[in-house]
Amino acid sequence: MGVIEKTRAAPAVTTLPLGEILRDDCVAAMARLPDASVDMIFADPPYNLQLGGDLFRPEGGRVAAVDDHWDKFDSFAAYDAFTRAWLAEARRILKPNGTIWVIGSYHNIFRVGAAIQDQGYWILNDIVWRKANPMPNFRGTRFTNAHETLIWAAKGEKSRYTFNYRAMKSLNDELQMRSDWVLPICGGQERVKTGGVKAHPTQKPEALIYRILLACTKRGDVVLDPFFGTGTTGAVAKRLGRQWIGIEREPAYCKVAERRIADALPLDESATSTMQSPRTAPKVAFGTLVETGMLVPGTRLVDAKRRWSAEVRADGSLLSDDVSGSIHQVGAKLQGAPSCNGWTFWHLEGSAGLTPIDSLRQTYILATEP
Amino acid sequence: MGVIEKTRAAPAVTTLPLGEILRDDCVAAMARLPDASVDMIFADPPYNLQLGGDLFRPEGGRVAAVDDHWDKFDSFAAYDAFTRAWLAEARRILKPNGTIWVIGSYHNIFRVGAAIQDQGYWILNDIVWRKANPMPNFRGTRFTNAHETLIWAAKGEKSRYTFNYRAMKSLNDELQMRSDWVLPICGGQERVKTGGVKAHPTQKPEALIYRILLACTKRGDVVLDPFFGTGTTGAVAKRLGRQWIGIEREPAYCKVAERRIADALPLDESATSTMQSPRTAPKVAFGTLVETGMLVPGTRLVDAKRRWSAEVRADGSLLSDDVSGSIHQVGAKLQGAPSCNGWTFWHLEGSAGLTPIDSLRQTYILATEP
DNA sequence: GTGACGAGTGAATCCTTCA
């Protein structure tokens, strides 16, 4: 393994540079690869974030922005031209039955997806990576941006692409793998650092690439990553016994990636390593019962002894005289207690007596779980 | 309420047809509405399910199903023309601070999103509706398509859009509402049926629209749905005390929607009131709590860890050793922080422990609400 | 060793009003 230096008018290769990082612009590097030669392309292109000024956390710290030069584009048109150029080269070097994966956020994914469709790729799924631990929205101005989107597409409509259905089902407790994946973001030991600071602002978790390679490639397949960064794709490919090719323009990232992949262990030796396991999905909120109509706003709830009552409001809060808040908060405040489990404290008055609202939650879970 | 019949060369309206279903093509109907007149648009357009027969050209002609590459581009172009036409009219009739919501799947959402950005809308979030009970992938050839995507966008980058942050937080058990929403699909009693069969193939769950209207509109706001279908938007708007306008071309759907909305029951005002953000709540100065006697001058306040304390003075300022000023200023200065939210920083010492002074403000707001 | 506690951080298009 090594880094292939960018050269003036480099000739097209005759044998694939397997296990190499091509240090060059991604379009130029792909242009030197032969037609129909790779099985999968995983691409994590710049998102074109268009961030404004600084953003501060409530406690005063400043949020580290992605302000790198490689994420700056003059206009949507410029971003589109860039996107269509690399997608076209990617499609040329993809085998007829190969597939492409691209990850993005709402800043860029719609433009990428439209370009993919326009170029004749055939979208197979869009996958949502639901982040178990996203950064909050500090100013309370929008919904927490808690996911990213991946597009999985074949080279064409008639492609006989690889999908390891059984592997995915077994990875998911014998249930079909769905289009929404809950995975933690990349941090802790896995996050590559140089001199104590993160080596790359947008490093992806290995678990994400792991699932993709496991689902859509066979052992020995060639995986190309035209935006290699710190080499996550290479490290996972090596672990899973897949061949890989990386393309990365920044020498600093190349260096980091090279060392990282050299350290990566192939599967049988790393089987016991600490791959992050998926986290459990968020639990049922009281408000969901209101939204879904199981509880109508205006309904009165009472405690088991009928000492207190409160009214359900449209946003799932309770109102009792001059106290309002969550089912837990209002229960605690009325009792003068430091805390309260609202699920067991509050009850519905029915013909057969009182029912704790927790039983509604159980009903909801039973009705909606697979 | 009633259905407005499509008429030849219908004149532009001077007053908004609130609570009406306009039976017409959506672009033609919107063209008759005045500029900057609606607060929100919710749109559930045709998904362009890869030439399945639901795609119509802007002029009404049906797109022939072909799989030639160029013709495929041609059909995408037709879908784009249709999309851009209705999005442009929608933007014209949207108020400057209004927002639009569009729902779609991977078949169409990338084209819709790109068009939204191209027309100058400003995307605020993409939201993933994660279906609690999706249809499985019967042939095991792809991931179970278990979600749909919504785009929330303001009319422009500088828009001062409505976002009821506190209501969303309340609905989600006092955690910020995230961009991934878990909700069941529409079925059971809620699914509208005519003669035992479902009246519409893609009826959306009321809970989805409920969350959208609660999050991004105020009571009395005007919500337009240009693809009204069975009138889910109208039914939820009526329930939540929002005004609505529907546009639907198919007479059968109009009829179903009309009856459905007539049956919907509005919630009374107290039930639709929600947790207020300090930003939107009537502003309460700290001094007001002192003036009204809720806080007596001389009271000592402490932070959550009891590291600092300060005394309330008659004019609503705080005094702590040699530092005095507003609750925010003193909190910031004591911590050496650039800023501080005094409402959550300062607490009252009570028999049951510490209470943030923000809860006093909540009590005051509830007691003085009209 | 072990648990409590505090500090740090992650692809973020992140304020409003009034002079």
Place this chain on the structure above:
DNA sequence: TTGAAGGATTCACTCGTCA
């Protein structure tokens, strides 16, 4: 229009320190 001042705002997780 612009700048200054007021004031509202965070979740899950990791790691290091200290009792």
